[in-house]
Amino acid sequence: MGKNIRKNSRFGAGVLRTAYLCAAFVLLCAPLQAAAPQRIVSLAPAMTEILFALELGEQVVGVTSFCDRPLQARNRTQVGGMSNPSLEAILALKPDMVVLSTDGNPREVALRLQSLGVKTHVFTARRMENIPQGIRDLGKVLQAAVAAEHLAQNLEHTILRHAQAGETVSTIDRKRALFVIWPEPLIVAGTDTLVDDTLTLLGFDNIAAGTGVNYPRFSVEEVLRRKPDVIIFGQGQGATASLADGLMQRLGSLGAIREDCLIFVDDALYRAGPRIAEGITDLFHALSERREHAPP
Numbered sequence: 258m259g260k261n262i263r264k265n266s267r268f269g270a271g272v273l274r275t276a277y278l279c280a281a282f283v284l285l286c287a288p289l290q291a292a293a294p295q296r297i298v299s300l301a302p303a304m305t306e307i308l309f310a311l312e313l314g315e316q317v318v319g320v321t322s323f324c325d326r327p328l329q330a331r332n333r334t335q336v337g338g339m340s341n342p343s344l345e346a347i348l349a350l351k352p353d354m355v356v357l358s359t360d361g362n363p364r365e366v367a368l369r370l371q372s373l374g375v376k377t378h379v380f381t382a383r384r385m386e387n388i389p390q391g392i393r394d395l396g397k398v399l400q401a402a403v404a405a406e407h408l409a410q411n412l413e414h415t416i417l418r419h420a421q422a423g424e425t426v427s428t429i430d431r432k433r434a435l436f437v438i439w440p441e442p443l444i445v446a447g448t449d450t451l452v453d454d455t456l457t458l459l460g461f462d463n464i465a466a467g468t469g470v471n472y473p474r475f476s477v478e479e480v481l482r483r484k485p486d487v488i489i490f491g492q493g494q495g496a497t498a499s500l501a502d503g504l505m506q507r508l509g510s511l512g513a514i515r516e517d518c519l520i521f522v523d524d525a526l527y528r529a530g531p532r533i534a535e536g537i538t539d540l541f542h543a544l545s546e547r548r549e550h551a552p553p
């Protein structure tokens with residue numbers, strides 16, 4: 258009996274030893290998941306907004322001088338502009354991840370950071386239909402996949418809802434719209450921009466869509482020739498009321514001016530971030546109201 262007990266004890270000890278060794282082997286062989294970034298520098302306003310929306314604001318240690326949303330972002334260390342950030346300032350923050358965007362950040366900046374051994378993620382989505390997946394990809398890199406999925410789905414649902422409404426607008430009822438980025442000099446939203454995508458989504462024709470330029474410079478004469486039914490003023494660059502007034506005076510012969518078919522919006526549609534859904538909805542309501550009053 259005693260021998261059996263001793264044999265069973267030795268057997269049990271051997272099993273435990275084998276189990277421990279197997280567990281250690283599995284741990285050693287399994288791919289190690291990198292730790293989530295704890296010191297993030299954002300080099301684009303839209304990226305900063307996404308990071309805070311993903312509840313990663315505490316990890317954001319550096320931003321650009323253009324990163325003004327949310328308000329908490331203004332308390333972070335500024336590392337320069339989008340096109341010319343200071344590499345010295347970035348490196349001084351000792352980031353374990355720098356997030357960039359192809360919409361505003363030169364490719365050379367990302368390459369230089371990578372050559373210095375800094376981990377980077379470049380957000381490449383620039384069109385409306387690609388933004389949700391871009392958010393998912395960023396969330397995966399930052400180990401915030403659940404929050405990113407929620408944000409992406411919210412945008413997808415907004416796009417789908419308004420796309421269905423836009424499809425009900427007949428060709429004869431489509432109105433011509435001009436989106437003013439800056440009144441003086443006159444810069445407008447053109448081809449392959451989020452604004453252009455949004456206008457198309459909502460059943461409007463962007464009069465600058467065929468220019469082949471993202472943000473072309475227009476003359477007053479060109480606007481008068483193209484005759485927009487609705488004029489939308491973006492105010493993402495700050496107060497532009499006085500400049501907008503001057504432009505409207507020069508465009509006074511347009512039906513859109515005479516009929517007061519003017520809309521003022523914030524910068525939600527300029528940035529490929531979490532406020533796009535809100536921007537689409539707000540513009541939809543404003544355009545729906547103006548559509549009824551637009552000159553025939």
